[in-house]
Amino acid sequence: MFDVAILGAGVSGSALAYQLSRFHLDVVVLEKENDVSLGASRANTAIVHGGYDPPPDTLMGHLNVDGARMCMELVDRLDVEFRKTGSLIVAFDDEDMKEVHNLYDRGLQNGVPSMEILDGEEVSRREPNLSKEIIGALWVPESGVINPWEFTLAMMEVAVREGVELKLCEKVIGLKRQDKGFLIETERGTYSARYVVNATGVHSEKIHNMVAEPAFHIHPTRGQYYLLDRSVGEVVNSVVFQCPSPLGKGVLVSPTIHYNTLVGPDSEVVEDCENTSTTREALDDVARQAKRSVPSLQLGSNIRNFAGVRANSDYGDFYIKISAPYFLDIAAIKSPGLTCAPRIATYAIELLREAGLDFKEKETWDGTRSVVRFKEIPEEEREAFIRENPLYGRVICRCETITEGEIVAAIHRPITPVSLDGIKRRAGTGMGRCQSGFCGPRVLEILARETGKATEDILQDKEGSHILIGDTKEGRV
Amino acid sequence: MTRQDYELIVIGAGPAGLAAALSAKQHGLSRILVIERDKELGGILNQCIHNGFGLHYFGEELTGPEYAGRFIDQLEGSGIEIVCDTMVIHLENGDDWRIVHAMSTENGYQCLKCRAVILAMGCRERTRFAIQIPGSRPAGIFNAGTAQRYVNIEGKMIGRRVIILGSGDIGLIMARRMTLEGAKVLACVELLPYSGGLNRNIVQCLHDYDIPLYLSHTITNIEGRNRVQRVTVQQVDENRRPIPGTETYYDVDTVLLSVGLIPENELSREAGVKIDRRTSGPFVYENLETSEKGIFACGNVLHVHDLVDYVTEESQAAGKAAAAFVLDGALTDIGHVIEIKTEPTVSYTVPQAVRVNEVAKSLRIFLRVNKIWEETSHIVFRDGDNVIARFKRDYMAPGEMENVNVPRVLLDRVKGDMLYVSIEEAQR
Numbered sequence: 001m002f003d004v005a006i007l008g009a010g011v012s013g014s015a016l017a018y019q020l021s022r023f024h025l026d027v028v029v030l031e032k033e034n035d036v037s038l039g040a041s042r043a044n045t046a047i048v049h050g051g052y053d054p055p056p057d058t059l060m061g062h063l064n065v066d067g068a069r070m071c072m073e074l075v076d077r078l079d080v081e082f083r084k085t086g087s088l089i090v091a092f093d094d095e096d097m098k099e100v101h102n103l104y105d106r107g108l109q110n111g112v113p114s115m116e117i118l119d120g121e122e123v124s125r126r127e128p129n130l131s132k133e134i135i136g137a138l139w140v141p142e143s144g145v146i147n148p149w150e151f152t153l154a155m156m157e158v159a160v161r162e163g164v165e166l167k168l169c170e171k172v173i174g175l176k177r178q179d180k181g182f183l184i185e186t187e188r189g190t191y192s193a194r195y196v197v198n199a200t201g202v203h204s205e206k207i208h209n210m211v212a213e214p215a216f217h218i219h220p221t222r223g224q225y226y227l228l229d230r231s232v233g234e235v236v237n238s239v240v241f242q243c244p245s246p247l248g249k250g251v252l253v254s255p256t257i258h259y260n261t262l263v264g265p266d267s268e269v270v271e272d273c274e275n276t277s278t279t280r281e282a283l284d285d286v287a288r289q290a291k292r293s294v295p296s297l298q299l300g301s302n303i304r305n306f307a308g309v310r311a312n313s314d315y316g317d318f319y320i321k322i323s324a325p326y327f328l329d330i331a332a333i334k335s336p337g338l339t340c341a342p343r344i345a346t347y348a349i350e351l352l353r354e355a356g357l358d359f360k361e362k363e364t365w366d367g368t369r370s371v372v373r374f375k376e377i378p379e380e381e382r383e384a385f386i387r388e389n390p391l392y393g394r395v396i397c398r399c400e401t402i403t404e405g406e407i408v409a410a411i412h413r414p415i416t417p418v419s420l421d422g423i424k425r426r427a428g429t430g431m432g433r434c435q436s437g438f439c440g441p442r443v444l445e446i447l448a449r450e451t452g453k454a455t456e457d458i459l460q461d462k463e464g465s466h467i468l469i470g471d472t473k474e475g476r477v
Numbered sequence: 478m479t480r481q482d483y484e485l486i487v488i489g490a491g492p493a494g495l496a497a498a499l500s501a502k503q504h505g506l507s508r509i510l511v512i513e514r515d516k517e518l519g520g521i522l523n524q525c526i527h528n529g530f531g532l533h534y535f536g537e538e539l540t541g542p543e544y545a546g547r548f549i550d551q552l553e554g555s556g557i558e559i560v561c562d563t564m565v566i567h568l569e570n571g572d573d574w575r576i577v578h579a580m581s582t583e584n585g586y587q588c589l590k591c592r593a594v595i596l597a598m599g600c601r602e603r604t605r606f607a608i609q610i611p612g613s614r615p616a617g618i619f620n621a622g623t624a625q626r627y628v629n630i631e632g633k634m635i636g637r638r639v640i641i642l643g644s645g646d647i648g649l650i651m652a653r654r655m656t657l658e659g660a661k662v663l664a665c666v667e668l669l670p671y672s673g674g675l676n677r678n679i680v681q682c683l684h685d686y687d688i689p690l691y692l693s694h695t696i697t698n699i700e701g702r703n704r705v706q707r708v709t710v711q712q713v714d715e716n717r718r719p720i721p722g723t724e725t726y727y728d729v730d731t732v733l734l735s736v737g738l739i740p741e742n743e744l745s746r747e748a749g750v751k752i753d754r755r756t757s758g759p760f761v762y763e764n765l766e767t768s769e770k771g772i773f774a775c776g777n778v779l780h781v782h783d784l785v786d787y788v789t790e791e792s793q794a795a796g797k798a799a800a801a802f803v804l805d806g807a808l809t810d811i812g813h814v815i816e817i818k819t820e821p822t823v824s825y826t827v828p829q830a831v832r833v834n835e836v837a838k839s840l841r842i843f844l845r846v847n848k849i850w851e852e853t854s855h856i857v858f859r860d861g862d863n864v865i866a867r868f869k870r871d872y873m874a875p876g877e878m879e880n881v882n883v884p885r886v887l888l889d890r891v892k893g894d895m896l897y898v899s900i901e902e903a904q905r
Contacts, residue, residue, distance in 0.1 A: 231743075231746075274702075276613065276614070277611070277612050277613040277700070278611040278612065279611050280611045280697065280698075283609065283611060299609075302606055302607060302609055303604070303606055303607070304606045305606055305609060305611065306614065379578075379586070382580070382585070382586035383585045383586040383587070384585075385586075386580065386582070386585040386586055387585055390582040390583075391582060393580050393581050393582040393583070393584075393585055393586070394562065394564075394581065394582050395514070395564035395566065395580065398514070398564065401566055404582075433601075433604075434601045434602070434604065435604045435605075435606060437601060437602050437604060437620045437622065437623045438601065438623075440623060441623065441626050441627055441630075441631060445631075455631070455633060456633075459616070460615070460616035460703075461614075461615075461616065461703070462702075462703055463703065464702075464703035464704065465615060465616040465703040465704060466616055466703075466704060467616050467617075467635070468627065468631075468633040468634065468635060469634050469635065469636060469637065470633070470634050471632055471633060471634065472628055472632050472633065472634050472658050473658060473659070474632055
C-alpha cells in the first residue's frame, strides 16, 4: 500500500511528487499516457506569470507571486531553461489604460514586485516592433519564459530518482474506498493507497466525481498557437499581452527560451478534452489579433502550429481541497497553473498534513539535477569536452545543434522516453525549422539502439503513434 | 585531419561539393578540405536509387549512387582531404582568411583557417507547418525526402495507404516507390494549376501507375489521433483559397509532402552572405562568388535545381573561380557591374549580377519562369529600352529550369548598371 497516489503526471502532479520525495513516504504517480507532461503542460504559453492578473481574493491570486518566485529558484536547482524577460500588458486606448491601472492595483494587492506603468513612447523604445497605436503599458519585470515540459520532466525525474514510483500508461478507471484508503483501478491493474491526489487536469472533474459530490464543471478550453523561426529575428524582447478579457489573457506575442517567437492562444470551449487539433479559422483569428500588437509579424516563418486544452472551469478558481476523506483535489488548474505549480505543491502538503498524513523528512535528499547542453559550452572548452565525451561531437539535430551525447544522456535519465517527441522534450531535437525532417530517422535509430527496441516499436508521440510499419521488400531479405 | 591552413574548404560532399572540389584541384589548388556531415559522401544522391541521372552530363542513365560514385572515384587518390561525420556549425569571414568551425567525434571542435570557402550544403524540405495545414498532429506525415530515406536507406516501410501533397519531383518519385513496395497511393494533389515536377516524372511515376494528379487542389485538414486516419482535399480558386463545397475525403494512414525545397543558408547568413529572397540562396556574381569576398556557392544551396547535371556544371565553375581567387588574389579592378533584374514573368536568375570584365566569351544565366508558356516565346534581356539579347523557346514551365548564354559582346553594349529579363510571347 502506498502512502500517497498522485493521479496525473502533468506539472501539478510532478511538482507535488518532487516536494513529496523529500519525505519518508511511499508515493506512486499514475499517468495514463506514455510519458510525463503530455496534457496542457506541454502545450501552453510557457510563461512564468508575474501575478497581476488573478483577483486577490482567489487562491490563484494568493499563490501566484510565491509560485513565480519558487519557479525562478527551481529552474536553477533543476537546470531548466528559463529567461526572465518581463511582461508588458499593452493599452490601445483610454479604456485599456484604465484596465492597465486596474491590473497595477491588483498586482499590488497580490504582492507583485517592481511593476511600472509606461507611456507609449517608452513602450516603443523598449519594443520597436510594437504597434504605434499603443499608448501605454504595464511593465512586470518579475516574469519570464520557461521550458514547460522540461520543468515538469525535471521535477518528476528528481522525484523518481529520490524514490517516487512513476507508472506510465496507467489510466485510472475506478476509485473505491477501502478501510485504510483507496483501491485504484486502472485499465491494467490495481493499486492501493491511503491518500489519493487528483491532479488530472482536464479530467479532474471525472476523477473528483468518482468519490465526491459534483462541485465544479470543467470547460475544456482549446488554445491554438504559432511558433515562428528564429530567422525573423527577435520580434519582441518581453512577453507582450493585450489587456485581458473574460475569455482569458488574450493573444500574446512572446519570445521563447530558444529565441523563437510564440504567438497565441485563442480561446474556444471544446467538447472533447483531448481535441488538440488546429483549425484554419482559429489560426487566422490568432494571426489577426496578434498583428494588432505587432503589425509587421511574419507568420510565413511559421515552423509549428499546436493547440493545448486547458482545464478552465465554472468554479472561477483553482479547486484545491480535501473533497472527501483521504482525497485531495488539485483540480481545475488553469492559467496561471504552471507558475503556481511549485506553490500548489507546498499548499497541498499543508492540506495533507491537516488531513493526518505524517511528514518525516529524509536525512538526505538531493533536489537538484543538471544536464549538458552542448550549445551552452563556451567555445574554448568544446574541444576538451568532446575529447572526453566523443558523442557530443556528433550533431544530430542540425537546426538546434543537438548532439548525440545529449540524446543518449536524455534516454538514460530516470524516466526513459519511448518516442521521438519524448526525446524532443528532453533534448530539444526536432524543435527547429526542419521539424525533424533530417534528424527524425537518426533519433529513431539512436532511441531503438539505446533501449534495445526494434525501430518499428519507436513511436512519434503517444501510444499507437507508430512511424514505421515494417520492412520493405528488399529490407526483408 | 592535419592542422594546416587550407587554400579551400568545401562545405558539403553532395554532387555540388564533390564537383567543386575536383574542379578546384584541376585548376591548381593543392590544399583542399571537403567537410561532409553524413557518414558517407554523395549527399542526397545516396537515397535517390531511381535512374535518370547523368543523361545530360555523361550521356547515359545512372542511378543517384552511381552518379555520385563517378565523382567519389575521382576524388580517391586526388590528394583532396575529406572528413565525414563532421558538422560545420559556424562560419566567419575575415579579410584574408575565412574560419570554419567544425565538430566531430573524431576530431573534436576545430576552427579551420582557409583562403576560400565553397558553400555546398544543399537544401531542406518545406514542412507541413511552413504551409500551415491545420488539423491534428499524428504520426504518418512525412516530408517526401524523409520518407525516401526510411524506404531506400533504412529499408523500412512507412505506410500502406498514401496521399501525396505537392507534385515536386521527390513526391512523384516516391509515389512510384511506395506503389512498387505494395502501398496504395490514392492521389497526388497540387495547389498550383501546373506541376512543379519534370514532365517525364509525371508520366513515369503517376500515369504509368494510374495515380490521379489533381491540380489546383490542396489538403485542408488532417485527422487522426495517433496515426493519420483521414485527410480533407479541396479545390482552390485562382487565389489559391479553398472553395467551400469541394471537400473530398481520403482514408489514408500516410501523407507525403513534396511542397518545395529551401536552400539551407543559416551558415551563409552568419558569415554575412547576402541572400536573394527570390532563390532563398546567396546573391552571386558571374563566377558564383557571393557578396562576401572569397565565399562561393553552388548546387542547391544556391538555388534549387531539377537536374543534377546542371549542379555538376555549376559547381565546376565555382571550383574554378575559387581556385582563381586563391591563386590570383581578389579582384582589384571591378569595372562595369551589371545587376540582372527580373520582371514579373521571371521568378529568378542565377547569377544575379555580372562583372563584365570577368566574362571571357559568354555568360550562362539560369532562370525560372513562373507560369507555363505553351506558345513560342522569347526570353528577352533589355537595358531599359534597348533589347540586348533575345532567346526563343517553344515551351517553358516553372518546373524546368531554363538557361541561356549571353555573349560578352552583347554585355559590353549594356548601358547603365541594370539588365532586365522578361518573357514575351513571340510576334506572329
